[in-house]
Amino acid sequence: MSELSQELQRTIRDIPDFPKPGIIFKDITPVLKSPELFAKVIEGFCERYRDKGIAAIVAIEARGFIFGGALAERMGVSFIPVRKKGKLPYKTVSATYDLEYGTDTVEVHSDALDPGDRVVVLDDLVATGGTAEATARLCEELGAEIVELAFVIELAFLNPRVKLERYSVFSMVIFD
Numbered sequence: 001m002s003e004l005s006q007e008l009q010r011t012i013r014d015i016p017d018f019p020k021p022g023i024i025f026k027d028i029t030p031v032l033k034s035p036e037l038f039a040k041v042i043e044g045f046c047e048r049y050r051d052k053g054i055a056a057i058v059a060i061e062a063r064g065f066i067f068g069g070a071l072a073e074r075m076g077v078s079f080i081p082v083r084k085k086g087k088l089p090y091k092t093v094s095a096t097y098d099l100e101y102g103t104d105t106v107e108v109h110s111d112a113l114d115p116g117d118r119v120v121v122l123d124d125l126v127a128t129g130g131t132a133e134a135t136a137r138l139c140e141e142l143g144a145e146i147v148e149l150a151f152v153i154e155l156a157f158l159n160p161r162v163k164l165e166r167y168s169v170f171s172m173v174i175f176d
Contacts, residue, residue: 013027026175041067058122064123119146
């Protein structure tokens, strides 16, 4: 385990029974409170993708925007927001995915990516992988190439890599 991974594991706070009983929420706000640690996270991603010909960071609402915006700016590439259905003002394409009980939908502007764009899909946390997989499908529908799905936190005990097996996945810290 890398030094950054260990530091993140020590810093990320567990919040029991949030947002509902039985869930242990992984709270990233202590990471955000530390300018030094936040910078290390952004630099860690930047180092990983610096020489990969990335055209855009595709970030998932809402906490993914925190990391995605900073990374896109640092790398000098486009920042592409993926949002819940009905939140984007222009023409969109959408992808629906299954939840434990029901479905949800994410959208991106129809002109957000160009065919051949090499992209990283980024979020703060991956649990079951549904949102990330739907986001990757949106990017592919627009003709982009997924370089990697990237996360600060992975909840490995929920087996997200099963749903994401078609993609390269990178997580800074993995909780088993």
